[in-house]
Amino acid sequence: MDDEPIELIIDGIQVSAVHDATILEVAKQYGIYIPTLCDLEGLTSFSGCRLCLVEIRGSPKLYPACTTPVTSGMEIITNSEKLKEYRKICLSLLLSERTHVCSVCIANNNCELQDLSNKLGVDHVSFERNWTKHTIDSGHDFLVIDRNRCILCTRCIRVCQEIEGAHTLDLKNRGKDSQITIDFDALWGDSCSCTACRKCAKVCPTGAIYIEDELISKTKDKNVVSFLLKRRMYK
């Protein structure tokens, strides 16, 4: 039974999907656009950014597309007015959470947060901004982390854990105080487990982790994960 394809409807299009696929995967397959920020192909889904929220007919709740598996007979709406509004709020909250000033950011014009804001029409933030003043750690030879630009998508944590296997990075504290920690709250230069593989800088959607003296357009490489996974002989 499990091998039978699942039939469902996304935005009025009849699609079929394999068992265990998530809504986001199926939508991508059929060229239906769902905005995402924390999701990255090849890494486990985190559903932290809440931008891929979709409506499922018959349910009052909204579901994150990246972690919700498809079931047969689902009727999914990915682009209603309600969803547009919700996504705008999510983005505004992300922008107001820390210090995001595009004009002085190293990732200007190469930022996924900026791109999405432009795409979804977030031209201003109606919430009061936090203007955080976290310290910038540039103690490493070339890697720099600026926690003020971090949106806690945890891509760097997941890539460090799942692809590189070093697990140098993790989340510390909780709620609004959440931050990326390096080892035992160490400076990056003192880290004993970091292999300096640069993957965290490559997958960072904003300018939170970057490489010193290197153009951010050169650093960023979202496909690094799927590239590395394809190269692995024994999966």
Added chain:
Amino acid sequence: MIKLTFKKKSESFLSSQSMVYAPLKKPKVLISMGLKNDKRLLKLERFLKKMEYKGSALLEILHKTQEIYGYLNEDVLKYVSEAIELPLSHVYGVATFYSYFKLKQSGEHVITACMGTACYVKGVEKIISAIEKRFCVKRGGSTADGKLSLFITRCIGACAIGPTILIDDNVVGNATKDIVLERIASTLESEKIYTCRYSKNS
């Protein structure tokens, strides 16, 4: 954050039948980074052995560590992460996530004020600021002489008798400013009561 793995029935059955214990993993680094090889470490080591150096027992181990040391020492946490083979960042992340764990050494007497919704509504804020003013202590910190610490917690589960203040391990329910200040003063004057059994004996 932590995945707990439970033993399957068949496994526990097998081990109890044959009475053969699996060889315990020895931690690679035993004593390092200025860790004193004292009673406390011995006790922790025994507990780690009991937990079979499993990473899934991290929360229990952290609880025990705090019970033994009174707070979570950086060196001890490093030792724990080495022993149970979990990344340092993960152990630190878990230790900072839960408000129960303390990474700073607390004073001789610990006052914990409940800032849960019920207690907050009932005016615990006034009591806290009164304590701060009277004993010159800031929330989350200790007095200069290390006698008193003031911590904030989220709900101790006694909302009916709110506002609640914990003085060492005694709950003061329906607390008012005067009662709390008086109780704290009398606690400070009385004989030393160690909240942590091993805090001074080492």
